[in-house]
Amino acid sequence: MSKQRPTIADVATRAGVSKGAVSFALNGRPGLAQSTVDKIIAAADELGWRPSNRARSLSVSKAFALGLVITRDPAVLSSDPFFPAFIAGVESVLSTRGQALVLQVVTAGEDEEAGYRRLAQDGRVDGVFLSDLRHDDPRIGLLVELGLPAVTLNRPDGASPFPAVTLDDRPGTTAVVEHLLRLGHTRIAHVGGPPAFVHATARSTAFAAALATAGLEPEAMETSDFTAAGGIEATRRLLALAEPPTAIVYANDRMAIAGLGAAHAAGLSVPDDLSIAGFDDSEIAEYVHPGLTTVRADPFRFGEAAAHTLNQVVDGAADVSDVELPPAQLVVRRSTAVPPQLEES
Incomplete structure (x- = not known):
């Protein structure tokens, strides 16, 4: 038989505290002494306990996932000079937060709009990266309509309520x-x-x-x-x-x-x-x-900065600023x- 996955009750028993205290500590909520928090975290590490993303999402109404819709032919995406490195940069941030990247590769037009609607449906993602900006980009209005937090990759040429991560070409x-x-x-x-x-x-x-x-x-x-x-x-x-x-x-x-x-x-x-x-x-x-x-x-750094910025938006930070990356050389x-x-x- 496979070894049973440790539970929050196991962590509570190991640390000598209540399950409620474990929940408070591992979700970063105030009200516990720092020594108690340290003891709970140590117990969780010893047991190899990791939270279930499904349980986390139910408890805090988050998907713990960010979305990226790419309008590309899937057959040529692997040789694209930008997106694989950008995605690696995003993943380097998401992996430390227990988040996932939901990727959809679509064709332009109705299929692309449907991709964003799928991500918004039932809260499948907490926010999205908006890439390959177009002139008078209709997706900005679509994301506002869907209520999806977003970060734009570079600055759009029209009005946008979303912060931008920019690299001046x-x-x-x-x-x-x-x-x-x-x-x-x-x-x-x-x-x-x-x-x-x-x-x-x-x-x-x-x-x-x-x-x-x-x-x-x-x-x-x-x-x-x-x-x-x-x-x-x-x-x-x-x-x-x-x-x-x-x-x-x-x-x-x-x-x-x-x-x-x-x-x-x-x-x-x-x-x-x-x-x-x-x-x-x-x-x-x-x-x-x-x-x-x-x-x-530096698309890897671009991905890192975009992930950090989008997480600030998702976490409810006030006045998230645009990020200016060093220009290409x-x-x-x-x-x-x-x-x-x-x-x-």
């Missing part, structure tokens, strides 16, 4: 452009993400602004979908221009690495014929050939070099 994008300008590039193109996303627009706008500061126009600005296939198609279009760019800046590493492959397939050498830069500093970026110049964000590797015309001169 713009300095990193600007640094990539300035790096290419210092190398001597003047024909620089950009492959951006879906324009409906606030962060995709921010990166594209920062790219164009950095060139404008140098008195230049973008060679071309392609719109893609953050996927490898989209990166390949955008790269092919750019290389087919009558006067193709000497450098391409991509809005994420996945598109950049796919673009690197497309350049090689077209008979070009990177970086001798074409410089390529990405964004995210995903794990593989350092190991492709040549190593990818990119912008390093340029990482220079061998995929960028002086343009070919300068090498020949």
Whole structure:
């Protein structure tokens, strides 16, 4: 027979106190001497007692779970440069609090709205992370309607009652452009993400602004979908221009690495014929050939900060402030070099 799980009564017996005192101590309620609390916690540790989340939720009307709805194709989510590390950061916080992360991967539109409604139904989660913000994002109003506490990942472009955890992409994008300008590039193109996303627009706008500061126009600005296939198609279009760019800046590493492959397939050498830069500093970026110049964000830290902030909201803290993370930083590797015309001169 398996060993029976210790109960709250066992803890009370071991500590020599009432079951009510154990409940008070383990739920952090006032009214007990600190020496009694310490004795109860020690007894619980000795017995290996852990509270049942179901029992905890019934006693305090909480689900002890936070929700994340991701609008992605499940087949490509595992290779996404952001979400796996972000989720790991969230889990590092939730695991210390006995909480769970409820993840739903959905398609945009009615399926996405239904995902949030499922999480709100019967109190399945205590709050949600709102990712991939869109312009005039309708989900903010939906969460208000559902009464779901939330934290937004980056700051929306409209009114929001929720605190935001932000990482400014713009300095990193600007640094990539300035790096290419210092190398001597003047024909620089950009492959951006879906324009409906606030962060995709921010990166594209920062790219164009950095060139404008140098008195230049973008060679071309392609719109893609953050996927490898989209990166390949955008790269092919750019290389087919009558006067193709000497450098391409991509809005994420996945598109950049796919673009690197497309350049090689077209008979070009990177970086001798074409410089390529990405964004995210995903794990593989350092190991492709040549190593990818990119912008390093910290999605694990993003997840930690978002989990801490959302728990403050869920716990009823007053005036939870926005959290500003350090901006993304340029990482220079061998995929960028002086343009070919300068090498020949």
